[in-house]
Amino acid sequence: MNFFHAFYKTKVFPILLDLSMESKQLGKARAKNLVNAHGRILEIGFGTGQSLEHYPQIVQKISTVDTNKILNKKAQFRISKASIDVQNHIANAEKLPFADGHFDCVVSHMTLCTIEDVNAAMKEVVRVLKPGGKFFFLEHGACPDIKIKKWQDRWNPIQRIIGGGCNCNRYIDLIIESSGLKIIELENYHMGDAPKILDYMFQGVAVKEINDRSMGSRLSE
Secondary structure, eight states, rough: OHHHHHHIIIHHHHHHHHTTTOHHHHHHHHHHHHHHHSSSSSEEOOOOOOTTTGGGGOOEEEEEEEEEEHHHHHHHHHHHHHEEEEEEEOOOSSOOSSOOOOOEEEEEOOOTTTTTTTTHHHHHHHHHHEEEEEEEEEEEESSHHHOOOOOHHHHHHHHHHTTTTSSSOHHHHHHHHHHHHHEEEEEEEEEESSSSTTOEEEEEEEETTTTOOOOOOOOOO
């Protein structure tokens, strides 16, 4: 890794990411998505902890995972100010350090775009969810408008570099459904605070059905 890449990754990108996650529109979407979060909760891709203020008051404790130690340092300030007890783990979503069926809810906000093996991560989400457990998601991804999608595909190699591995063209709903979860709520829209190739949103809830025996199938990207 050359000096400029290392400097961007460790000094510039964490600041840009934190700023981009602070928009009012995104905050409102987080709060709406989390309104029914309850019980034992796991948040994957915790980042700098900007979701904390949007959990309902009933939530007293959450577990979190993220691989980025630099972002974790920035999250510590928000954790120290939060009323929620945060059990924070430096861990990979593709191999979660939790027992089968441990959580009532799993949360993923602006995370599935970045995980390298997203299908493996979703299988882990299914594994750690209780039967009947819910997956709350707020993600950006592939736009159904053909013209925008073409530009997403053209831009994606650059996006991966400047966005810390972020992909702007993933079919989020298909990724979730391929894991074996059933989407029961879904809203698609342009957030409106970023270029259209970056702000097509997938917001909703999926459930691990009681009789679910499938751990999902691979989805080619």
